[in-house]
Amino acid sequence: MEDPVIAEAYEAGARTGATPMDTTAGAALRFLAAATRARSVVEVGTGCGASGLWLLRGMPPEGILTTVDANGAHQEFARGLFSRAGAGAGRARLIRGSAHEVLPRLTDGGYDLVLIDADALSYPFYLDEARRLLRPNGLVVFHNAMAGSPEPDGPLRAPDPGETAVREVIRMVREDESLIALLLPVGSGLLAAIRS
Numbered sequence: 001m002e003d004p005v006i007a008e009a010y011e012a013g014a015r016t017g018a019t020p021m022d023t024t025a026g027a028a029l030r031f032l033a034a035a036t037r038a039r040s041v042v043e044v045g046t047g048c049g050a051s052g053l054w055l056l057r058g059m060p061p062e063g064i065l066t067t068v069d070a071n072g073a074h075q076e077f078a079r080g081l082f083s084r085a086g087a088g089a090g091r092a093r094l095i096r097g098s099a100h101e102v103l104p105r106l107t108d109g110g111y112d113l114v115l116i117d118a119d120a121l122s123y124p125f126y127l128d129e130a131r132r133l134l135r136p137n138g139l140v141v142f143h144n145a146m147a148g149s150p151e152p153d154g155p156l157r158a159p160d161p162g163e164t165a166v167r168e169v170i171r172m173v174r175e176d177e178s179l180i181a182l183l184l185p186v187g188s189g190l191l192a193a194i195r196s
């Protein structure tokens with residue numbers, strides 16, 4: 001990988017089990033952050049910092065990433081990486097805690113882009129929070145939108161609650177006429193939706 005700091009994030013993710021977003025999804029995310037000129041970004045699921053670095057690479061230099069994770073060890077690793085990548089405290093605000101407690105405290109309509117890369121079971125809750133947090137024309141992106149077994153649920157395979165929640169969020173996005181959505185088949189899938 002060309003970028004040595006991003007490469008470090010992938011090594012640490014593999015070591016710690018933080019499961020970094022794969023590089024094709026990361027490159028698409030950087031593109032989306034650049035295309036929307038996202039200055040104010042919220043991420044749920046800092047992990048070891050791979051997706052955060054992709055976002056920071058696409059955001060304008062004055063952009064600020066607010067990134068939330070319940071796992072302090074993952075976040076401390078990411079903090080060091082962001083700093084080595086030239087995105088220290090001024091550009092990356094790391095908040096340790098459950099997204100269920102942190103997101104409701106963030107400002108309504110204050111963000112250009114919300115990235116969700118955390119517990120799939122909470123995806124419907126995260127969509128509700130993203131609708132509140134985004135400015136008009138803001139973008140929400142869900143990672144792992146194509147994750148899951150190709151086997152249909154049925155007598156031989158019990159429904160997986162995480163996959164059910166991902167399908168539910170896809171249904172919610174499709175049915176919301178205030179959102180313009182696109183499923184990007186990169187990596188394990190990015191579901192992107194613009195709030196009109």
Ligand SMILES: C[S@@+](CC[C@H](N)C(=O)[O-])C[C@H]1O[C@@H](n2cnc3c(N)ncnc32)[C@H](O)[C@@H]1O
Pocket residue numbers: 009013018019020021044045046047048049050051052068069070071074097098099100117118119122
């Ligand atoms: C797949 S990893 C994130 C990988 C990261 N986005 C990257 O590309 O490097 C998921 C992270 O979400 C965090 N997480 C899961 N559920 C959470 C929750 N409810 N609130 C905050 N963090 C959560 C985990 O601690 C873990 O670090």
